[in-house]
Amino acid sequence: MSDGAAVLPLTLGVAPPRPLPAAPRRGVRVEVVGCHRRFGRVVALDGVSLTIEPGELIALLGPSGCGKTTLLRALAGLEELDQGAVRIGGSDISRQSPHQRNLGMVFQAYSLFPHLTAISNVAFGLRLRRVERTARRRRAAELLELVGLAAQADRFPHQMSGGQQQRVALARALAVEPRVLLLDEPLSALDAKVRSQLRDEIRRIQLELGITTLYVTHDQDEALSIADRVGVMNAGRLQQLDVPMAVYDHPVNAFVAEFVGSVSRLPATVGPAATVEVLGRRIPLPASTPAHPEGTPVDVLVRPEALRARPDPGGLGMVTGRSFRGAVSRIDVVLPGGVRAAATVAGAEAIALGPGVAVAVEVVGAPLFVTDPRRDAG
Amino acid sequence: MDTTPSAGGRALPSSGLAPGRAARHPGRLLRHALGVGPFLCYLTLFLIVPSAAVVTSAFQSPSGGFTWANIRASLSGVYLQAYGGSLELSAIAALASAVLGTIIAVALASSDRPLLHRLVTTGCGVMANTGGLPLAFAFIASIGNFGIVTEMLSALGFNPYDHGFSLYSLAGLAIVYCYFLIPLMVLVMLPAVQALRQEWFEAAAMLGARRRQCWQLVGIPVLAPAFLAALMVLFTDAFAAYATADVLTQGSIGLVPIEIGSLIQGNVLAGQQNLGDALGFGMILVVVVVGVAYAVLQRRAARWQR
Numbered sequence: 152m153s154d155g156a157a158v159l160p161l162t163l164g165v166a167p168p169r170p171l172p173a174a175p176r177r178g179v180r181v182e183v184v185g186c187h188r189r190f191g192r193v194v195a196l197d198g199v200s201l202t203i204e205p206g207e208l209i210a211l212l213g214p215s216g217c218g219k220t221t222l223l224r225a226l227a228g229l230e231e232l233d234q235g236a237v238r239i240g241g242s243d244i245s246r247q248s249p250h251q252r253n254l255g256m257v258f259q260a261y262s263l264f265p266h267l268t269a270i271s272n273v274a275f276g277l278r279l280r281r282v283e284r285t286a287r288r289r290r291a292a293e294l295l296e297l298v299g300l301a302a303q304a305d306r307f308p309h310q311m312s313g314g315q316q317q318r319v320a321l322a323r324a325l326a327v328e329p330r331v332l333l334l335d336e337p338l339s340a341l342d343a344k345v346r347s348q349l350r351d352e353i354r355r356i357q358l359e360l361g362i363t364t365l366y367v368t369h370d371q372d373e374a375l376s377i378a379d380r381v382g383v384m385n386a387g388r389l390q391q392l393d394v395p396m397a398v399y400d401h402p403v404n405a406f407v408a409e410f411v412g413s414v415s416r417l418p419a420t421v422g423p424a425a426t427v428e429v430l431g432r433r434i435p436l437p438a439s440t441p442a443h444p445e446g447t448p449v450d451v452l453v454r455p456e457a458l459r460a461r462p463d464p465g466g467l468g469m470v471t472g473r474s475f476r477g478a479v480s481r482i483d484v485v486l487p488g489g490v491r492a493a494a495t496v497a498g499a500e501a502i503a504l505g506p507g508v509a510v511a512v513e514v515v516g517a518p519l520f521v522t523d524p525r526r527d528a529g
Numbered sequence: 530m531d532t533t534p535s536a537g538g539r540a541l542p543s544s545g546l547a548p549g550r551a552a553r554h555p556g557r558l559l560r561h562a563l564g565v566g567p568f569l570c571y572l573t574l575f576l577i578v579p580s581a582a583v584v585t586s587a588f589q590s591p592s593g594g595f596t597w598a599n600i601r602a603s604l605s606g607v608y609l610q611a612y613g614g615s616l617e618l619s620a621i622a623a624l625a626s627a628v629l630g631t632i633i634a635v636a637l638a639s640s641d642r643p644l645l646h647r648l649v650t651t652g653c654g655v656m657a658n659t660g661g662l663p664l665a666f667a668f669i670a671s672i673g674n675f676g677i678v679t680e681m682l683s684a685l686g687f688n689p690y691d692h693g694f695s696l697y698s699l700a701g702l703a704i705v706y707c708y709f710l711i712p713l714m715v716l717v718m719l720p721a722v723q724a725l726r727q728e729w730f731e732a733a734a735m736l737g738a739r740r741r742q743c744w745q746l747v748g749i750p751v752l753a754p755a756f757l758a759a760l761m762v763l764f765t766d767a768f769a770a771y772a773t774a775d776v777l778t779q780g781s782i783g784l785v786p787i788e789i790g791s792l793i794q795g796n797v798l799a800g801q802q803n804l805g806d807a808l809g810f811g812m813i814l815v816v817v818v819v820g821v822a823y824a825v826l827q828r829r830a831a832r833w834q835r
């Protein structure tokens with residue numbers, strides 16, 4: 152801890168506003184290399200490697216039990232690795248215990264010390280670093296200001312809402328100028344409105360401080376909206392790590408395609424000359440598709456944007472649901488054989504597409520993927 | 530005490546009336562009285578009436594007039610020593626048991642073996658309720674002058690009785706008291722210890738706290754209110770314990786409950802009953818003082834819970 156003035160740039164609102172930094176100024180690189188971890192027979196991490204660039208925010212996304220928390224905790228030093236290494240700023244910290252690592256962590260919920268006020272919670276790490284009392288109170292107050300809770304400084308945790316508690320937890324983690332910020336589903340206990348608001352705020356602060364951040368979530372909207380890059384995990388493995396748009400538009404496999412964003416899985420047959428026949432039309436196979444002999448039954452994965460539904464009394468599909476979402480609406484359709492599909496339509500067209508209306512559905516855009524058929528699951 | 534009589538009060542749910550009107554509603558008042566009534570009766574019959582009788586008698590001469598003589602006598606000679614002995618014994622036994630019991634509760638809470646849990650809590654339930662003759666004889670048989678453990682230690686060349694230990698001393702009695710106070714502490718503290726969240730310790734560690742500091746700055750302050758409350762229960766429990774001490778000490782150490790017992794049972798000399806009640810009054814005062822001290826400490830320790 153340096154002298155009180157040279158701490159985080161928290162004066163943004165007070166001093167002449169500085170422009171938000173385009174490039175991070177103080178982040179460190181985080182490298183996770185070949186991490187393995189089992190719990191009995193459960194393989195929680197199965198060879199995960201990833202690099203977080205200085206100042207970058209990576210969101211880790213995946214279904215429950217896929218190992219996200221385990222990876223985060225391994226970074227924090229709260230969980231041991233069977234194999235693999237964690238490097239921060241180039242040096243291996245795998246052998247260090249949590250209190251030596253100087254990383255900031257925000258837990259899912261209720262991690263504030265219940266016997267301390269908000270400001271004392273924030274000052275806790277500074278107290279451990281023997282920062283003198285007035286200096287640490289001042290700095291804690293600055294951080295509460297940063298998260299918009301200056302007025303709640305003297306409240307005890309049980310006197311604050313869940314959202315306020317998480318803000319304090321964020322301020323507490325940031326107070327010690329951690330090298331890396333780790334967040335494990337920090338918003339999952341909050342209601343939707345608070346969640347999106349706080350999510351944007353976390354991103355603003357993260358950019359302001361330029362701190363390297365790993366953000367675990369199972370909410371894809373959250374991941375796609377705040378991350379520089381999104382990592383998708385499944386069964387202890389990192390499936391894909393890329394910018395949000397690429398993960399959405401070019402998923403590397405069917406799992407990622409189905410997990411991020413919504414897709415329809417349509418039965419199809421491989422046709423001649425790198426085509427596939429789906430919903431009575433022949434379309435080109437995506438380039439990524441492995442070669443299949445002609446006539447092989449396959450599934451085609453398509454985004455709602457690549458499907459068109461229009462009212463047609465002779466159509467094979469029937470509308471089962473409709474949700475208006477501003478300019479575009481989403482229509483859920485059931486096709487013969489119980490196949491479910493979702494299509495986006497322009498707001499005006501959606502009016503004619505109420506539940507029960509017969510529709511014709513066709514693939515108008517490029518499919519994401521062609522995979523082996525799977526009929527049982529939804 | 531807090532279960533039986535007040536249960537009637539909880540069984541009556543509040544009606545949907547506005548609070549302002551409800552308070553003045555006579556039926557409502559009656560129902561409140563019905564709820565609290567049994568408890569008040571209980572309190573009056575078994576606490577207030579006997580205490581009042583003790584206090585009155587403490588200031589009565591054998592002829593029935595007012596006197597300070599009993600109080601004066603109860604604060605001199607063997608009786609004053611008995612207070613010293615009782616306070617010392619209860620304080621040592623309670624404090625030692627409170628600390629050990631908390632450590633056991635913490636160890637128990639951090640192991641996730643359900644069978645061990647059930648075994649220990651059941652065992653504690655039994656041990657915490659063991660007292661009187663059986664307990665005294667168990668200890669005489671194990672670490673008495675010729676107890677099994679004593680004999681075994683002598684065979685190894687270390688007879689504790691040659692090194693200043695005696696079961697029939699204050700220290701020996703303190704050990705016996707710990708036998709039921711530690712399990713009581715475990716039972717009382719376990720819920721509080723189980724309410725400690727792992728995240729608090731992990732958050733503290735992430736902020737730079739070593740294990741010792743995690744306990745010092747988070748675990749102990751969070752447990753403090755429950756610990757103080759339990760300590761007070763243990764102290765009063767030890768302070769009032771009679772049967773075990775009576776068997777073990779045979780009058781060799783003065784303790785207030787034993788002095789009272791011998792005064793009440795003894796040859797009916799004039800004024801003995803009043804002297805016993807004066808000692809009883811002193812015990813009530815000690816408990817009140819401890820209670821007040823507890824309330825003051827608790828106000829500080831539990832500031833964050835309100």
Ligand SMILES: Nc1ncnc2c1ncn2[C@@H]1O[C@H](COP(=O)(O)OP(=O)(O)OP(=O)(O)O)[C@@H](O)[C@H]1O
Nearest residue numbers: 190193194195214215216217218219220221222369
């Ligand atoms: N301490 C542990 N003991 C035993 N198994 C564990 C332990 N911690 C995690 N696991 C197992 O390891 C796997 C990965 O767990 P992890 O908590 O990392 O998942 P996650 O991706 O964070 O899931 P969620 O979204 O539900 O939080 C799970 O199958 C879990 O049951």
Ligand SMILES: [Mg+2]
Nearest residue numbers: 219220221335
């Ligand atoms: Mg998790």
